Amino acid sequence: MxxxxxxxxxxxxxxxxxxxxxxxxxxxxxxxxxxxxxxxAGDTARAATSGEVKDLRRETVALKEAVADLTLENRLLKNSMNGLYR
Incomplete structure (x- = not known):
């Protein structure tokens, strides 16, 4: 071309x-x-490559796992605090 x-x-x-x-x-x-x-003209948007998509999916899974871990820790701490003050 x-x-x-x-x-x-x-x-x-x-x-x-x-x-x-x-x-x-x-x-x-x-x-x-x-x-x-x-x-x-400044339009830099483009389609992601399959490798970039795979990397983003892996990162998303890792972040979701981190949020789940922190949520569980938070609940356990709240429950232990509630048990101390009853």
Whole structure:
């Protein structure tokens, strides 16, 4: 695609060589250019990679476990305090 955007090669020849339809090439180039415009305008949002998603899921599980542990400790401390003052 970059070769076509640079004008290094005729688009129809490039598509024939790569075995893709010209409509697919033009769709990709449009998406590429739109993403570039958004990035230059300050829109840095992007889709997370599968590795990032897996890492975030592991972190979420660890945080939920930490919250559960702290909640249990808190309940035990409250119960022990209530027992001392009765």
């Amino acid at each position: 970059l070769e076509g955007l640079r004008g290094e090669e005729n688009i129809s020849e490039l598509c024939r060589r790569e075995g893709i339809a010209a409509s697919m090439y033009y769709g990709w180039s449009k998406e590429f250019l739109e993403a570039g415009k958004r990035r230059l």
